[in-house]
Every structure is written in structure tokens, then in C-alpha cells.
Amino acid sequence: MRRLRSVEIFDSTLRDGAQGEGISFSVQDKLNIVKALDDFGVAYIEAGNPFSNPKDAAFFERVKGLRLKSAKLCAFGSTCRKNIAPCDDENVAALLKANTETITIFGKASELHVTEILRATPEENLAIVEDTVRFLKDNGREVIFDAEHFFDGCEANPEYALEVLRAAVRGGADVLCLCDTNGGTSPLDLYGAVKRVCGAFPDRRVGIHCHNDAGCATANSLLAVEAGAVQVQGTFIGFGERCGNADLSAVIPNLMLKHGYEIPGVKLETLSETAFRIAEIANLSIRSDKPFIGRSAFAHKGGMHIDGVCKLPASFEHIDPAAVGNRRRFLASEVSGRTTVLEKAVRIAPELKKDSPETARIVEKLKELESDGYQFEAADASFELLILKLLGRYQPYFSLIQYKTTGEFPTPDGSTSAYAMIQIRVDGKTETAASTGNGPVNALDLALRKALSVFYPQLAKVHLTDYKVRVLGAENATAAKVRVLIESSDGEHVWTTVGVATDIIEASWIALVDSLEYKLING
Ligand SMILES: [Zn+2]
Numbered sequence: 001m002r003r004l005r006s007v008e009i010f011d012s013t014l015r016d017g018a019q020g021e022g023i024s025f026s027v028q029d030k031l032n033i034v035k036a037l038d039d040f041g042v043a044y045i046e047a048g049n050p051f052s053n054p055k056d057a058a059f060f061e062r063v064k065g066l067r068l069k070s071a072k073l074c075a076f077g078s079t080c081r082k083n084i085a086p087c088d089d090e091n092v093a094a095l096l097k098a099n100t101e102t103i104t105i106f107g108k109a110s111e112l113h114v115t116e117i118l119r120a121t122p123e124e125n126l127a128i129v130e131d132t133v134r135f136l137k138d139n140g141r142e143v144i145f146d147a148e149h150f151f152d153g154c155e156a157n158p159e160y161a162l163e164v165l166r167a168a169v170r171g172g173a174d175v176l177c178l179c180d181t182n183g184g185t186s187p188l189d190l191y192g193a194v195k196r197v198c199g200a201f202p203d204r205r206v207g208i209h210c211h212n213d214a215g216c217a218t219a220n221s222l223l224a225v226e227a228g229a230v231q232v233q234g235t236f237i238g239f240g241e242r243c244g245n246a247d248l249s250a251v252i253p254n255l256m257l258k259h260g261y262e263i264p265g266v267k268l269e270t271l272s273e274t275a276f277r278i279a280e281i282a283n284l285s286i287r288s289d290k291p292f293i294g295r296s297a298f299a300h301k302g303g304m305h306i307d308g309v310c311k312l313p314a315s316f317e318h319i320d321p322a323a324v325g326n327r328r329r330f331l332a333s334e335v336s337g338r339t340t341v342l343e344k345a346v347r348i349a350p351e352l353k354k355d356s357p358e359t360a361r362i363v364e365k366l367k368e369l370e371s372d373g374y375q376f377e378a379a380d381a382s383f384e385l386l387i388l389k390l391l392g393r394y395q396p397y398f399s400l401i402q403y404k405t406t407g408e409f410p411t412p413d414g415s416t417s418a419y420a421m422i423q424i425r426v427d428g429k430t431e432t433a434a435s436t437g438n439g440p441v442n443a444l445d446l447a448l449r450k451a452l453s454v455f456y457p458q459l460a461k462v463h464l465t466d467y468k469v470r471v472l473g474a475e476n477a478t479a480a481k482v483r484v485l486i487e488s489s490d491g492e493h494v495w496t497t498v499g500v501a502t503d504i505i506e507a508s509w510i511a512l513v514d515s516l517e518y519k520l521i522n523g
Pocket residue numbers: 016181209211245
């Protein structure tokens with residue numbers, strides 16, 4: 001394998017990814033994704049456009065309090081508008097206000113887009129690009145210039161596309177990122193164009209930003225690096241506008257394991273875990289046949305294949321699954337991932353060893369729960385409680401005598417109203433509480449909290465910050481199970497718990513109880 005130069009990863013899950021159909025992030029979701037990406041070790045996190053909506057503006061306010069290990073946050077916006085100087089442009093002002101070390105700005109690199117969409121002259125566009133980049137550089141920022149529609153522009157008028165890059169360089173751009181905005185460029189055309197740019201600008205870092213409309217985004221990103229690009233932009237699990245962006249969960253292992261590039265800071269062995277963490281936050285499922293990270297990516301079913309893999313793993317596996325944090329599965333007789341479980345469990349019980357009977361018990365129980373539909377990748381609080389319970393180190397803080405929920409629709413004012421009553425016992429004392437709510441789960445949450453607050457006033461600070469429901473095994477419709485993920489906060493910490501049942505209220509109950517007990521354990 002060749003050892004080549006190093007490559008940096010630029011993740012745009014929060015910006016381009018958020019353009020994907022059905023994707024919507026709360027501010028807390030975004031903060032959680034930033035944390036996941038930073039833990040994984042990407043170099044840049046593009047976090048949104050502070051000008052485009054109040055949610056992104058609020059995010060930039062809150063993210064200032066986050067201490068990142070390695071990633072640089074990056075605000076994203078467009079060049080200044082026609083006939084407005086960058087210093088007078090509100091969009092450009094918002095970029096500076098976001099207070100990130102790095103700023104990505106996109107400008108038009110296709111003459112057609114300049115004249116037909118922007119309705120500016122080619123010269124005006126060059127000035128817009130140069131002036132905006134220079135203004136941001138003068139304000140002390142690292143500037144990544146996204147050359148929008150670069151490859152389409154290059155095909156129609158290569159000289160103009162290069163002229164736009166020259167304008168960005170005159171302004172002082174640190175990175176020239178070439179965008180296949182429509183996602184239709186073929187790998188060979190793209191390779192030639194990137195090579196040309198790298199030759200023309202030997203003193204600039206060249207980046208690549210591919211979309212997957214022709215199914216070539218991963219291949220195109222890899223070829224761009226072969227041609228000299230040093231920054232790869234994409235979204236962590238590939239979602240984004242239309243057919244999505246270059247899928248970093250495939251690009252990264254290809255670059256490192258197949259092409260021999262170095263990506264400083266990246267913890268490749270946590271690739272799968274990170275992808276699942278992000279998928280849970282985005283409320284998406286990861287297809288089981290997804291390369292590298294899917295559950296089936298290293299699953300072997302046929303007897304001969306299983307036999308082959310047992311004798312020599314490389315006989316039917318293109319890489320060692322552990323290299324990307326995935327695991328081999330034999331579908332006939334599933335082998336548990338003891339090492340993965342142990343890795344997480346020792347954080348709670350450091351004395352656990354791979355061959356201790358407690359570890360075996362935890363692995364068994366997890367297998368059982370996972371086949372019931374539980375997933376703990378994004379529910380660390382429930383995972384921690386589970387380990388404590390299995391180790392016999394857990395004392396319940398209360399016991400349930402009974403709860404009851406009712407709903408009513410329509411009500412005279414047309415709204416939904418729900419009611420919950422609950423009886424619990426703490427140290428032999430019974431407490432009864434009731435509440436209304438805007439749905440049965442909300443009513444139950446409020447009633448439970450009310451009853452428990454009598455004994456544990458610290459729970460008054462806890463509130464639910466997110467609630468997600470996923471229907472599992474949808475093939476038998478109403479009998480299907482649901483998985484509920486609840487995210488809670490006490491203003492200082494955020495934790496996530498999970499519950500699975502055929503009944504949505506019961507699944508929510510399980511996650512609610514875990515959430516409050518987790519708070520009680522952690523004071
Ligand atoms: Zn894009």
C-alpha cells in the first residue's frame with residue numbers, strides 16, 4: 001500500500017445534510033452531532049448558515065460554550081450580493097458574528113449561473129468573489145471558498161471557472177473547494193478537472209465537494225484526492241439534498257484502508273458507532289447493507305462462507321470489520337460482540353474482564369434486548385442503568401403501583417386532551433398524583449414527576465428535551481413494536497434513554513423511568 005500525503009475531512013451533516021428530505025435538527029440535536037463528530041476526529045464541522053434562520057443563529061450562540069477536542073467549527077454563507085460591498089452585507093455580517101475560526105463561502109464558478117441566475121456580468125462576479133474573500137480574511141478568518149457548479153462550469157467554459165478560482169486566491173482564500181453541485185459529473189471528467197486545478201494552484205489546498213445524483217459521489221471524492229485534493233467534504237452518513245452528499249462513512253475508510261492516506265485525528269475504529277449515533281439523532285435508520293458500517297456489512301450466512309471466514313477471515317471479508325468498529329456476524333449462530341460491550345461496560349465497572357461471568361451475562365442480556373428492538377448506541381443512560389442492574393448494584397428509587405391514562409378527542413375546543421393518574425411507593429409511603437397533558441405520554445410524564453418530586457425535589461429541574469418514536473418491523477402494522485428515545489436535561493447535562501414495547505405509552509414509560517432514575521443516581 002502506498003503512503004501518501006494526509007487528507008482532512010470536512011463534515012457538512014449539519015448544513016448540507018440538513019437539506020435532505022425529512023431531516024430536521026433541533027438546536028440540541030445539532031450540539032449532539034457536533035460532539036459526535038468531534039469525538040470521531042473530523043477536522044471541520046460546517047454548522048449552518050447563521051443568517052438563514054433563527055435556529056442556526058441560536059445554535060451558534062450555544063455552541064460557543066462547547067469545548068471541542070479537535071474539530072474547527074465553520075459557518076457557511078454566500079458571497080456578498082451584487083452591488084453591495086461585503087462590509088454592508090447582512091449575510092456576510094452574520095458570518096462574522098457566528099464567531100467561528102473558519103468560514104466557508106460559496107460563489108458561482110459557472111458562467112451560465114452568473115449570467116442567468118445571478119444576473120451579473122462575469123466581471124462583476126469575479127469582483128464579488130474576490131472582495132468577499134478579502135473582507136473575511138481581513139477579519140482574521142480562515143476562508144474556504146466553495147466554487148459552486150465548478151465542474152459544470154468547467155465543461156462549458158473552463159477558462160472562466162479557473163478565473164473565479166484566481167479571484168478567490170487574490171482575495172486570499174485558504175482552500176479552493178471544487179463543488180459538483182448537481183452531482184452528475186463522471187469520475188473521469190472530474191479527475192481531469194481536479195488535476196488541472198491542483199496544477200494551476202500549487203500553493204493552495206484544494207477541496208472536493210460531491211453530490212451523489214449519479215451514484216458516483218464516493219468514487220468522485222476518492223479520485224479527486226488521487227488528483228491532488230487534500231480536503232474532502234461530505235456528510236457523515238451521506239444524507240443531503242436530493243440523492244445526498246458524498247458519504248464520509250464510505251469515503252474515510254476507503255481513503256485510509258485502501259488508498260493509504262493519513263487522516264490525522266480520525267478514530268476509524270469508532271466509525272460505525274459514530275454513524276449510528278448520528279443516525280439516531282437524525283431519527284433515521286442505517287440500511288443494513290450499507291458498506292463498512294451496516295449491520296450486514298460483515299454478516300455471513302452460507303455455511304461455506306462461515307467455514308471460510310473461520311479459517312481465514314480475508315476469504316470473504318474485504319477488511320477486518322474491527323478496523324471500522326463493525327463486527328462479523330454469523331447469521332446461523334450469532335456470535336456476540338463481547339469486546340465492544342466490554343469496552344463500554346468498563347467505563348462503568350472498570351473491574352470487568354473479557355472472560356468474567358458478569359461480562360458474559362451482560363452480553364447475553366444485550367443480545368436478548370437487541371433482538372427485542374432495543375438499541376443502546378444513542379441511549380447511554382439506559383445502557384449504564386442496565387449494567388448497574390445486571391451487576392446487582394442498583395436499588396430502585398420507587399416502585400409503581402399503577403398508572404392509568406385516558407385521551408379524549410375531539411374536545412369542545414377541538415384540541416386533544418389527555419389525563420394520567422399514577423400511584424407509586426417510596427420507602428413504604430404511597431403517593432398518588434394526576435395530571436392533564438397535550439397527549440397521554442406528556443400527561444404521564446407530568447404525573448410521574450409530580451409524584452416523585454414529593455420525595456426527590458431534585459427532579460423538578462429535569463425536563464424532556466426530545467422525544468422520538470420509531471416503528472420497528474413495520475411489516476405487521478399495528479402489532480409492530482415501537483422504540484421510544486427520550487432525551488432529558490437538567491440544564492447542565494443531557495442524557496438519552498430508550499424503551500421498547502408494542503404499546504407506545506408503555507415504551508415511553510420505560511424510557512421515562514430510566515431517565516428519572518438516571519438523574520437520581522447521578523445526583
Ligand atoms: Zn452541497
